[in-house]
Amino acid sequence: MLVFLETGVNGLKRSSYEAITAARKVAGGKKVCGVVFNATAEQIAAAGAYGLESCINVIGSGVTEYANGVWALTIADAAKQCGAQTVLFSANAHGKDLAPRVAVLLEAGLLVDCVELDGTPDNIEAVRPIFGGRVLQKVRSTTPVTVVTVRPNVFTAKTIESATQPQESQISISDSAQVRSAVVKETIVNQGRLDVSEADIVVSGGRGLKAPEHFELIENLARVLGGAVGASRAVVDAGWRPHSEQVGQTGKTVSPTMYVACGISGAVQHLAGMSSSKIIVAVNKDKDAPIFKMADYGIVGDVFDVLPKLTSGIATITHKN
Amino acid sequence: MNILVCASLVPDTSAKIGVADDGKKINPQGVKFILNPYDEFAIEEGLQLKEKHGGSVTTVTVGTPASKEVLQRALAMGSDAAVLINDPHSSDSFVVASSIAEYAKELSPDIIIFGKQSIDFDSFAVPGMVAQLLELPNVSIVSTLTIDGTTVTAECDIEGGKEKVTCSLPCIVSAQKGLNDPRYPKLPDIMKAKSKPITERAVSSVQSRTETVSMTLPDLKRLNKIYSDSDADIAELVRLLHEEAKVI
Numbered sequence: 393m394l395v396f397l398e399t400g401v402n403g404l405k406r407s408s409y410e411a412i413t414a415a416r417k418v419a420g421g422k423k424v425c426g427v428v429f430n431a432t433a434e435q436i437a438a439a440g441a442y443g444l445e446s447c448i449n450v451i452g453s454g455v456t457e458y459a460n461g462v463w464a465l466t467i468a469d470a471a472k473q474c475g476a477q478t479v480l481f482s483a484n485a486h487g488k489d490l491a492p493r494v495a496v497l498l499e500a501g502l503l504v505d506c507v508e509l510d511g512t513p514d515n516i517e518a519v520r521p522i523f524g525g526r527v528l529q530k531v532r533s534t535t536p537v538t539v540v541t542v543r544p545n546v547f548t549a550k551t552i553e554s555a556t557q558p559q560e561s562q563i564s565i566s567d568s569a570q571v572r573s574a575v576v577k578e579t580i581v582n583q584g585r586l587d588v589s590e591a592d593i594v595v596s597g598g599r600g601l602k603a604p605e606h607f608e609l610i611e612n613l614a615r616v617l618g619g620a621v622g623a624s625r626a627v628v629d630a631g632w633r634p635h636s637e638q639v640g641q642t643g644k645t646v647s648p649t650m651y652v653a654c655g656i657s658g659a660v661q662h663l664a665g666m667s668s669s670k671i672i673v674a675v676n677k678d679k680d681a682p683i684f685k686m687a688d689y690g691i692v693g694d695v696f697d698v699l700p701k702l703t704s705g706i707a708t709i710t711h712k713n
Numbered sequence: 714m715n716i717l718v719c720a721s722l723v724p725d726t727s728a729k730i731g732v733a734d735d736g737k738k739i740n741p742q743g744v745k746f747i748l749n750p751y752d753e754f755a756i757e758e759g760l761q762l763k764e765k766h767g768g769s770v771t772t773v774t775v776g777t778p779a780s781k782e783v784l785q786r787a788l789a790m791g792s793d794a795a796v797l798i799n800d801p802h803s804s805d806s807f808v809v810a811s812s813i814a815e816y817a818k819e820l821s822p823d824i825i826i827f828g829k830q831s832i833d834f835d836s837f838a839v840p841g842m843v844a845q846l847l848e849l850p851n852v853s854i855v856s857t858l859t860i861d862g863t864t865v866t867a868e869c870d871i872e873g874g875k876e877k878v879t880c881s882l883p884c885i886v887s888a889q890k891g892l893n894d895p896r897y898p899k900l901p902d903i904m905k906a907k908s909k910p911i912t913e914r915a916v917s918s919v920q921s922r923t924e925t926v927s928m929t930l931p932d933l934k935r936l937n938k939i940y941s942d943s944d945a946d947i948a949e950l951v952r953l954l955h956e957e958a959k960v961i
Contacts, residue, residue, distance in 0.1 A: 693942025
């Protein structure tokens with residue numbers, strides 16, 4: 393098993409630890425090896441706690457600027473080098489960008505955005521939501537090698553008891569003269585804002601908030617929960633919130649531990665983006681709103697009355713304000 | 714500029730979907746099909762590039778004759794030519810990508826534009842596969858695109874921000890919502906598009922690399938514990954989130 397890993401602020405990205413956890417589930421006694429670009433010894437060591445046994449570290453020129461063509465070629469070469477039967481990515485932006493290229497290079501079947509994995513490295517069966525989560529497709533590859541991407545936040549990253557130091561080997565980037573890449577020149581980070589697709593808790597607001605300035609209520613609740621602010625399509629289209637916060641069919645798909653929908657009726661397009669959340673909470677004044685059918689917990693009431701009370705109630709537990 | 718746009722026909726987002734008797738595909742009966750929403754941005758971008766740089770726009774789809782609806786929409790919006798790659802068996806992403814790549818080799822476009830994903834199988838796979846098959850650079854999930862000579866600059870969405878990406882033509886991009894504001898075709902153009910020719914060709918002879926084992930409807934059951942907005946009920950919700958759901 394080869395797992396594509398990404399470096400983060402402290403150690404590796406959480407999505408990489410999740411990918412290792414997913415790989416271990418179907419490793420069937422096979423070694424779980426990583427491939428990472430420009431990692432420090434500490435970052436590789438940190439992955440050992442999650443069961444990574446060895447790691448191919450790509451060093452030298454071209455490893456700091458993301459370039460999908462040469463990176464995919466390098467990952468495919470690493471997979472050949474370690475004889476991987478399965479290559480696994482997180483289904484995040486770079487994972488989704490690289491996996492199709494790596495699948496073509498390895499003549500491998502591609503299983504995308506999986507939420508369940510079963511079997512062994514030479515015979516993986518995966519379950520993936522399709523049609524906006526309205527159908528679950530069980531799928532497998534018909535090729536000797538399989539490339540898999542796993543939906544972020546679904547496989548909870550688990551440390552193992554008998555963790556060892558992963559054995560590091562180093563390679564340089566595969567010959568780039570042959571490949572034309574799109575190269576990242578600059579990364580613009582949304583400062584100080586947690587992204588909905590990476591957050592454990594997402595608090596989303598919809599048209600029920602009535603005006604953009606009332607999103608303060610959503611931000612306050614998100615703050616005491618330590619979560620990210622999301623939005624429905626209606627309020628993004630109205631220009632109240634940026635598209636990066638949109639959850640749903642033409643926005644982002646999220647699977648947080650808790651999703652709180654406030655003043656959102658729950659159109660099918662919205663449900664497509666959040667129905668795989670573990671716990672769903674809804675606040676809406678319309679008791680017949682479809683969101684309540686999807687909710688584990690709900691309050692029928694006006695967001696302007698309920699949210700301040702809910703926020704202060706939760707703050708007494710989380711001690712954030 | 715020789716522009717190729719790839720579009721597909723998908724079930725309407727609000728359509729109720731059931732599984733066919735064989736348990737391996739959806740039952741299309743009673744389902745309304747539409748142009749994949751992201752492909753509208755792709756078609757619009759193709760047309761805007763043509764307006765800026767000259768050239769022509771060809772729209773291609775891989776599907777059954779029912780997918781001609783997509784091509785007629787593209788023609789009504791202003792696409793110059795339309796191609797249907799006949800695929801009666803709804804093949805996997807690799808076969809679709811190979812079919813498009815084979816056609817693109819004949820057409821040699823300067824740019825190939827996709828929607829970032831089709832909302833049926835949500836695979837995000839075809840643009841990257843076509844890029845690899847043609848050994849072209851590709852940029853995914855593009856929200857702004859500028860072409861100056863042969864230099865392409867794009868912004869694409871990633872978790873928590875954006876990346877500014879450059880590559881050179883020929884290249885492949887996949888369109889995110891917000892890239893542009895797709896035009897609505899006018900009624901006379903819609904009528905005229907119906908009589909415009911659609912070229913048909915066969916799907917690639919390569920084999921699928923994945924197979925569907927089964928399709929099932931998800932268990933959407935939730936706890937459905939719904940309370941009033943009284944202070945006591947709100948306090949109870951907070952307690953349940955803490956003690957029962959253990960999420961706070």
